[in-house]
Amino acid sequence: MPVVIEAAQLSKRFILRHNPAGSVKERFLGLLHREKREIREEFWALRDVSLRIDRGEAVGLIGSNGSGKSTLLKLIAGIHRPTSGQMRIARGAHVGTMIELGIGFHPELSGRENVFLSASVHGLSREEIEAIYDDIVAYSGLEQFIDQPLKNYSSGMQMRLGFSISAHLRPDILLLDEIFAVGDADFQQRCMRTMRQFQDQQKTIVFVSHSPDAIRAICRRACLLDRGELRFDGSVDAAFDAYDRVRLARQGLPAPPPDLSPRPSAQPAAAPSRPAGWHRDAAGGLWEEVGQRQFAFLREQGLAPEDYVLDIGCGACRGGAHLIGWLKPGHYYGVEARPELVQAAIEHELVPLGIDPGAAHFIINGHFVFGETPQFDLALAQELFPQLTLNDVLRCTAAVLRTLKPGGRFFASFYDNAEGQYVDAIVHPGGGTSYADRPPFHYPFAVLEAALGAIGAKVRRLGAWGHPRGLAMLEITASERVGTR
C-alpha cells in the first residue's frame, strides 16, 4: 500500500503570549511596568515526530490533553505549517477534517443554506454540493426542518446535520478529532458505521480519541503522543498500555493528601464520568495478570490467612481482590493516595466479586503516614518504587519498617538497573521501559542496598518473579539498628 501521510522529524512550536499586548496602551504600559510587559513563551506542541501512514490504514492518536494530537491533525490538514521537519501527504489526496462538527454554521441561516456554506468551507464546488445535497439531508433525517433557521434546531439536530455533511465529503484522508465525545449512543453508533464504510472504501483515517473502545473499534494501529513526542507506535493494546505507564508516571505517587473533609458550601460534586474500568488502567493495566501473579508470589513466600498485610499503593485493588477475601477479615490494610481509585475498585471489583469491602481497611494517604495500625507480618509495594524518587523510596521504607512485626518482611518491586552504571533508559523483558531521570525510575540494586542499609534496612534481591513487565522484586527487612521511634 502506498504511503499517503508522511511526517519526517516534524516539529511545531507555538508562541504563547502572556499579558498579550493587544492594545497600544498595554504596549506602552509594558515599557514602564515590568510586570505588565508581554511575556512570550515557546511551547513545542510537537517535537521530532516521524511517522508514515499507508493508504487504507486507520490510526488512532492517543495521549493526554496537550500532548500534541490535535496539532498533528492540523498539520496533516495543512491548517498549521510545521516549524521544522516535513509533513507530506499524497499528491492530489483530498483531506477531510472532522475536527469540529458543523464548521461555519450560522444560527440565523436555514439548514439548507448552512449545508451549502459548510460544504463550501471544505472546498466543494457548487456542483459537488448539489450532487450530495439530497443524501446529506436524507442521512441527517431532517427533511422537514431543512428550511428552518438553524437556531430552531436542538443541539442534537445540529450535530446530526454537521455529521451528515462531514460524512458525505468523501475525502481520501479523514481526520477526526474527538467527535465521539459528543452525542448519544445512537449518534455514536452512526459515527462508527460511517467510519467502517470509509474503511471499506480504502480511505485513510487518523482518529484522535480518549476512548479506548472507540479506537479499538476502528484502528489496529495507535500512536501515543506525550508532550509532543511520539512515544509509541504499534498495536492499539500496546499503545494503551504505554499510555497507562505514562499517565502513572505523570501522577507520580505520592500525591498530596486529598482533602476528604466535606465542603459545606459547595454543590454536591457530580461524579466525573469515566469509562468503565478506568481504575484498572489507572493502576497500570494488566490488572488481572499482575494481581494473580502477586498473590501467587506472596503465598510462595509463605503468606498465611491470619497474617496482617499492608498493601501500599493498593489502588485499584489488584492485589486486594485476591487478598481481602483470602485473609482473615480485618487483616488487609490498603494505602492509596487517590480516593477515587479505591472508590471505583470497591464498586467495580470487590462488590461484583462478592468481597465485603468492610473486611479491609483503606488508608487514603500519599505521604506514607499510616495512622493507627496493627503490626504487620508482611508489607507489599507493587509497582510503587518505579514511581518514587530515591528519597521517597527511603521515606516509604522507613515508614513501612516501623509498622512491621519483628521478623516481618516488606516486598517491593522495582525496575532493576542490572548494569549498575548510569543508563538513561532500559527496556525490560516484557516491554516495560524505565528511566534514570523520570518515572518509571530504575535503580541499581547496589544503590538501593546501600541507601536502605543506611537507614537500617536489610535488602535482598529476589530478582525476577514473573512480573509481565519485567519488574524485579526486593525483600526488605529491618536490621537490628532500626529504632523503635
Add this chain to the structure above:
Amino acid sequence: MLTRESSASADLVDATQAASFRSWLRFRELVRNLVLRDLRLKYRGSVFGFLWSLANPLVMVGVYTLAFGYILQVRTPAFVLFLVSGLLAWGYFAGSASMSTGAVIDSGSLVKSVYFPRAILPLSTVLFNLSQYLMTIAIVIPLVLALHRVPPSAPMICFPLFLALQTLFTIGVAFTLATLTAFMRDVRHFLEIGLQVLFWLTPIVYEFKSVPRAVQPWVLASPLTPYILGYQQSLYYREWPSAELVALAVVYAVASLLLGLFLFRRYEDRFTEQL
C-alpha cells in the same frame, strides 16, 4: 537515511502546499456563500429589508444637501448628483474597511478547524460591501440622473473602470487591516478617526477645483481622491478623465494591493495560530 526513505515515496507533497493547490478555483463557492451569508443576515427578518441600505445614504445626501446647498449656499449646480457620485462610493470603502478589521479574528472557529485560503475572509467582506453598493447605485444613480434630466453620455463608461480600481484598492486595504487588527486591537479605534479625517480630506462634499492650490497636494494624498474624482468626472462633469488621474488611481490600487497581500501572506500563519 531519511532522504533515502523519502525518495521511495516521491508522490507526496507538502501538506500546506497540497491544501493551497486546490485553492482559489475550488473555493469560489465559499466566497459566494460567505457574501450570500452576510447579505442574508443583514436583510433577513427586517420588514423593509434592502430598503434600509437605501435609507442611510439617502438621508446623508439629504442632510449634506441641506447643509451645503441651502445653509452654506455652496455654488455647485446639481449638488445632489455631485454628492451622490462620491458619497455612495465613500460608503462602500468605509464599510469595507470597518468590516475587514474583524474579517479574520471574528472567524476563529472556521480558521482553526479547516483549511481554506484565509485571504477569502477579507476578500468576501469587500465583495459583500461591493454587492450592496452595486444594488444601491443601480437604483439611486439612474434616479438622480433622471431628477437632474441628465442624458446618457460617453464618459459615463469610465465609471466601471474607476469602480474596478477602487475595488482593488479596497481589497488591499482590507488585507492590511485584517492583519493589523490581529496584532493590535486598537486598529479599530484608529480606523474610526482615520476615516473621519479621510472623509473630509477627500473631495466628496466639495469640488476639487474649489480647493486652494496650496492645499491640493494634501487632498490628492487621500488615496480615495482619484476614485472619487473619477466618478465625478464620468457622472457629474461628464468629461473624459485625464491620464494622470487614471494613472494615480492605478498606482494607489496596485500599491495597496501589494502591501495588503504582502502583509497578509507574511503573517497569515502566525495570526491564525493565535486565534
